Amino acid sequence: QSVLTQPPSVSAAPGQKVTISCSGSSSNIGNNVVSWYQQLPGTAPKLLIYDNDKRPSEIPDRFSGSKSGTSATLAITGLQTGDEADYYCGTWDSSLSAVFGGGTKLSVL
């Protein structure tokens, strides 16, 4: 049971937009910044979003993040088949540890 809650799976057609939610509490998301990771099959996770809504320079602007209260959202526009991956949210927690969501599998139909 993960501390942060994500939907197990989402799907959308190529070119469409999809959003992935991440729900936490005042102990974590409510008082800390959120980051998002993309894990392509058989590879290590890659940082997509940090500080709620910032992108590393190599990440295309099709990926965006937002946070409101104790929840965060990752949005992906202009979906491509290469975006099929597992996506994880993560943040720091008041227990002085980092926590991740259970992950969301994105299917591009």
Place this chain on the structure above:
Amino acid sequence: QLQLRESGPGLVKPSDTLSLTCIVSGGSMSRSFYYWGWIRQSPGKGLEWIGSSSSTGSAYYKPSLVNRVSISVDTSSNQFSLRLTSVTATDTAVYYCARLDGLFPPDSWGQGTLVIVSS
């Protein structure tokens, strides 16, 4: 470009100690702002943060693992290590080493190494 690479045994016996090393290249480990950590992923499961430590020895560990885990950083050798004692089959996972931007998030990851706990 910072690169991290995990090394260590792929098979560990139950009740033994799991020891892994992460070799860092392409950058210095000396900046105390960064933390150096370990994250694991059990087969078919999600990410689990194990712990992280700065070069000055400030360390944080997952509460449920704190009695079994330690992370040490050796800036002179550009590497850091994970030690997990009294392992069981539930410790079977791909173990990733990572650099963390402050306490969080991990911004550079190793490729991961599979460790199986089995007799």
